Amino acid sequence: MPKVIVNERGTEMNRETISSRMRPLLAGAAFSLLLVSGGMAPAFAETPADTLVQAWAIDDTITLDPAESFELSPAEFIGNAYDMLVRLDIADTTKVKGGIADSWTVSDDGLTYTFKLKPGIKFASGNPVTAEDVAWSFERVVKLDKSPAFILTQFGLTGDNVAEKAKAADENTFVFTVDKAYAPSFVLNCLTATVGAVIDKKLVMEHAEAKTPSDEYKYDTDFGYGWLKTNYAGSGPFKIRDWRANEILVLERNDNYYGEKPALARVIYRHVKESATQRLMLEAGDVDIARNLEPGDLDAVSKNADLATTSAPKGTVYYISLNQKNANLAKPEVREAFKYLVDYDAIGSTLLKGIGEIRQTYQAKGVLGALEASPYKFDVAKAKELLEKAGLKDGFSVTFDVRNTQPVTGIAESFQQTAGQAGVKIEIIPGDGKQTLTKYRARNHDMYIGQWGMDYWDPNSNGEAFTSNPDNGDDASVKTLAWRNAWDIPELTAQSKAALLERDNGKRAEMYQKLQQEALETSPFVMIFQQIEAAGLRGAVKNYKLGPSMDTNFLASVTKQ
Amino acid sequence: MAGFLVVVATTYLGLLAVTFFIGRVVPIDPVLAIVGDRAPAHVVERVRLEMGLDLPYYQQFWLYMKGVLSGDFGTSVLTTNPVMTDIRRVFPATMELASVGTIIGALIGVPLGVLAAVRRGSFTDQVVRIIGLVGYSVPIFWLGLLALLVFYARLGWVSGPGRIDVVFEYTFTPVTGFFLLDAILNRDWAAFRDIVSHIILPASLLGYFSLAYISRMTRSFMLNELGQEYIVAARAKGLSETRIIWGHALRNAAVPLVTVIALSYAGLLEGSVLTETVFAWPGLGLYITNSLQNADMNAVLGGTIVIGSVFIAINLLSDVLYRMLDPRTRSR
Numbered sequence: 001m002p003k004v005i006v007n008e009r010g011t012e013m014n015r016e017t018i019s020s021r022m023r024p025l026l027a028g029a030a031f032s033l034l035l036v037s038g039g040m041a042p043a044f045a046e047t048p049a050d051t052l053v054q055a056w057a058i059d060d061t062i063t064l065d066p067a068e069s070f071e072l073s074p075a076e077f078i079g080n081a082y083d084m085l086v087r088l089d090i091a092d093t094t095k096v097k098g099g100i101a102d103s104w105t106v107s108d109d110g111l112t113y114t115f116k117l118k119p120g121i122k123f124a125s126g127n128p129v130t131a132e133d134v135a136w137s138f139e140r141v142v143k144l145d146k147s148p149a150f151i152l153t154q155f156g157l158t159g160d161n162v163a164e165k166a167k168a169a170d171e172n173t174f175v176f177t178v179d180k181a182y183a184p185s186f187v188l189n190c191l192t193a194t195v196g197a198v199i200d201k202k203l204v205m206e207h208a209e210a211k212t213p214s215d216e217y218k219y220d221t222d223f224g225y226g227w228l229k230t231n232y233a234g235s236g237p238f239k240i241r242d243w244r245a246n247e248i249l250v251l252e253r254n255d256n257y258y259g260e261k262p263a264l265a266r267v268i269y270r271h272v273k274e275s276a277t278q279r280l281m282l283e284a285g286d287v288d289i290a291r292n293l294e295p296g297d298l299d300a301v302s303k304n305a306d307l308a309t310t311s312a313p314k315g316t317v318y319y320i321s322l323n324q325k326n327a328n329l330a331k332p333e334v335r336e337a338f339k340y341l342v343d344y345d346a347i348g349s350t351l352l353k354g355i356g357e358i359r360q361t362y363q364a365k366g367v368l369g370a371l372e373a374s375p376y377k378f379d380v381a382k383a384k385e386l387l388e389k390a391g392l393k394d395g396f397s398v399t400f401d402v403r404n405t406q407p408v409t410g411i412a413e414s415f416q417q418t419a420g421q422a423g424v425k426i427e428i429i430p431g432d433g434k435q436t437l438t439k440y441r442a443r444n445h446d447m448y449i450g451q452w453g454m455d456y457w458d459p460n461s462n463g464e465a466f467t468s469n470p471d472n473g474d475d476a477s478v479k480t481l482a483w484r485n486a487w488d489i490p491e492l493t494a495q496s497k498a499a500l501l502e503r504d505n506g507k508r509a510e511m512y513q514k515l516q517q518e519a520l521e522t523s524p525f526v527m528i529f530q531q532i533e534a535a536g537l538r539g540a541v542k543n544y545k546l547g548p549s550m551d552t553n554f555l556a557s558v559t560k561q
Numbered sequence: 562m563a564g565f566l567v568v569v570a571t572t573y574l575g576l577l578a579v580t581f582f583i584g585r586v587v588p589i590d591p592v593l594a595i596v597g598d599r600a601p602a603h604v605v606e607r608v609r610l611e612m613g614l615d616l617p618y619y620q621q622f623w624l625y626m627k628g629v630l631s632g633d634f635g636t637s638v639l640t641t642n643p644v645m646t647d648i649r650r651v652f653p654a655t656m657e658l659a660s661v662g663t664i665i666g667a668l669i670g671v672p673l674g675v676l677a678a679v680r681r682g683s684f685t686d687q688v689v690r691i692i693g694l695v696g697y698s699v700p701i702f703w704l705g706l707l708a709l710l711v712f713y714a715r716l717g718w719v720s721g722p723g724r725i726d727v728v729f730e731y732t733f734t735p736v737t738g739f740f741l742l743d744a745i746l747n748r749d750w751a752a753f754r755d756i757v758s759h760i761i762l763p764a765s766l767l768g769y770f771s772l773a774y775i776s777r778m779t780r781s782f783m784l785n786e787l788g789q790e791y792i793v794a795a796r797a798k799g800l801s802e803t804r805i806i807w808g809h810a811l812r813n814a815a816v817p818l819v820t821v822i823a824l825s826y827a828g829l830l831e832g833s834v835l836t837e838t839v840f841a842w843p844g845l846g847l848y849i850t851n852s853l854q855n856a857d858m859n860a861v862l863g864g865t866i867v868i869g870s871v872f873i874a875i876n877l878l879s880d881v882l883y884r885m886l887d888p889r890t891r892s893r
Contacts, residue, residue, distance in 0.1 A: 047728075048728055059639070063641060070596075070600070145607075146596075146600075147599065147600035147604055150604075216610075216611075230641060244650070244843075245639065245641070246639075246640065246848070250730070270723060270841065273838055273841070274841070277838075277839055280706075280709050280710065280713060280714045280721065281722060284713060284714050286720075432854050433854070434589045434854060438589050476602070477602050477603065478602065479602050
């Protein structure tokens with residue numbers, strides 16, 4: 001910018017001829033700027049042919065350890081760099097297929113799962129993948145007990161029994177014993193989660209640190225926890241070569257991978273937060289893929305002949321929730337009325353264009369037992385009628401905690417306006433993400449607009465979150481989304497528990513559909529939409545396909561022309 | 562000297578205490594940044610205890626200070642690195658940008674200011690005023706994007722966001738963290754050109770904003786000096802106007818001007834969150850803001866110490882420059 005200004009100043013000064021000394025001085029300044037800025041840069045950069053460069057907000061990556069990682073961007077890294085016993089079948093996401101496991105059987109009593117591993121496969125380090133590695137990976141997760149550990153411990157694993165319940169029968173056979181006869185689909189689905197990644201025991205233990213056992217931590221090793229936070233010990237198609245928080249992450253082809261080797265030598269993720277910046281970099285060819293494009297930028301990219309877009313629905317749903325501690329919001333008629341006060345069509349066609357799809361049930365499309373129903377339409381008269389029935393003919397006032405990011409701010413404002421038409425006065429309290437979330441988790445809100453991503457690809461994940469609340473007390477040990485909104489539902493809790501034990505997949509799916517139907521009618525959750533992940537691509541990028549979850553955004557097949 | 566050390570120590574203690582307690586009353590649960598929203602309740606509780614968040618504030622502060630005094634600034638939960646390791650990484654990025662920005666700002670701002678003062682009320686003066694006004698009032702976020710659009714996307718004169726192209730990722734090894742310097746030390750001229758081409762746009766932008774301020778201040782200092790009697794005396798002696806302006810008036814105006822430039826430099830060293838966001842520049846501003854939003858207090862406090870040090874160092878530096886520029890202060 002200053003370059004231009006100085007040039008203009010320079011010419012003007014020549015006209016004015018103030019001082020003969022001034023001219024060379026200013027000209028010098030202008031010249032030095034020109035020298036450094038102009039002419040030096042390559043006109044348009046291109047990324048190396050064997051490297052895929054992506055611009056993505058990766059600041060949610062705080063660890064690369066599969067036993068601890070539970071956020072979005074690291075799930076993609078782990079999904080590409082590690083392998084699990086079983087993987088989600090992308091062709092039919094209600095099923096799983098073998099990962100490290102070649103085959104598996106479930107005992108008749110439904111308690112014992114026996115996995116036969118693919119023979120002769122190796123970790124990126126060159127160490128062989130054995131059943132002992134699988135058993136140790138399970139043990140490590142359970143004993144470290146970080147955020148995602150419950151996905152495994154919910155099968156009755158504890159630090160004391162894990163060595164017995166998850167063990168190697170021989171070099172190629174891993175046996176997993178669960179505490180109840182769960183639906184096999186549930187058990188297998190959970191094992192596809194990143195927490196189920198199989199880790200190179202030998203490599204990690206070389207870097208483990210000794211610990212002094214105490215009451216809080218009973219083990220004499222850290223299981224390589226300190227090391228694996230920033231390092232890699234897996235067997236996936238790529239290996240993680242480098243990670244600098246909030247800056248860059250580099251994946252590199254794993255030549256020891258047993259399956260089809262990736263076409264590209266390298267995938268580089270650059271941390272770029274701004275949508276507009278990402279778009280400029282994509283247009284200029286400095287990145288091959290832009291991952292956080294907002295609707296406006298996405299639209300522009302889709303109209304550019306050199307670029308393309310791709311998208312896939314993800315397992316994240318967005319909802320407005322009504323705290324049942326608020327006497328007005330606790331009335332069934334009010335809960336229903338609010339579902340009529342969302343202008344679904346307008347929100348869907350503007351705010352969510354390309355990034356979301358209106359969805360009124362809480363299970364994401366593609367999950368076993370997901371209910372396809374959207375009975376609610378924007379209907380002020382109907383809502384007014386319901387409010388009158390609730391004894392709130394003249395409406396009422398209520399606060400609404402909204403974090404200041406799009407599209408939630410826009411949705412909240414739209415709802416504020418449409419609810420106003422029925423006399424409901426909504427006061428939006430804007431806040432930063434973690435701030436509103438802290439308030440929500442403490443049940444101090446009236447209304448909240450939230451998003452919920454599945455913990456693992458199984459209907460129980462959202463089923464439990466939205467329609468289970470074992471203890472509605474303030475100091476409950478299980479705090480589901482139903483708990484956060486003080487929705488006391490002993491009957492639905494029992495139903496969602498029962499669905500876990502239904503071994504017939506068809507019947508299990510029906511049970512989840514019933515739970516969703518019930519929630520659709522009575523819950524304090526006004527479901528708004530399911531997220532669609534969209535990306536902008538350079539024309540040269542081929543075979544790039546987003547998966548249904550972050551850990552299934554597979555990159556091995558991607559090529560560049 | 563002892564007095565100075567006491568002042569510095571008190572400044573740090575005050576800074577840390579205020580930042581620490583603000584951090585603790587901010588309604589954000591620090592545990593959330595570590596365990597995420599979906600962790601079971603017992604994990605949340607355990608991490609809370611591990612972080613010592615159940616202790617009274619004064620005890621937490623005492624524990625933190627004990628660590629700091631033994632050189633341990635704690636670990637950032639967002640990056641998993643020791644805070645000082647992070648800062649050694651992000652601060653050079655900011656400092657490099659701020660330094661280039663300030664050099665641009667001063668090299669252009671001072672002559673513009675002088676010009677405006679000499680030609681007071683003229684068309685030139687008005688133009689300089691408008692340049693300054695735009696610099697003050699246009700949001701840097703918008704101007705940054707616009708500059709990227711024009712110079713990077715349309716004209717292709719400069720490289721895009723980031724500090725260096727990915728092609729240098731494995732050939733260029735930073736030693737000092739100041740990439741320009743590193744490239745010179747490595748004699749890696751291809752990298753040097755690339756780094757210059759990356760830094761020039763955000764630095765010019767920051768330079769423009771400090772230029773706005775520096776040119777206004779220069780103008781007013783110069784006007785003050787040009788009205789002094791010694792200028793009349795110099796003119797009476799028949800000195801050339803050039804000599805009077807550059808050799809006498811500016812020489813005297815330079816003393817307060819040093820403070821202005823130093824302060825504007827210190828401001829840039831804090832890191833500009835918006836510039837760093839638009840240009841994907843991994844600097845201090847972004848680091849501290851991101852940490853604050855996640856109540857990652859070790860990182861915020863570490864950043865505060867750095868900013869505190871910058872202000873103290875710059876104050877010292879401008880004191881020294883004062884002494885060099887103004888003989889009257891030397892005897893004191």
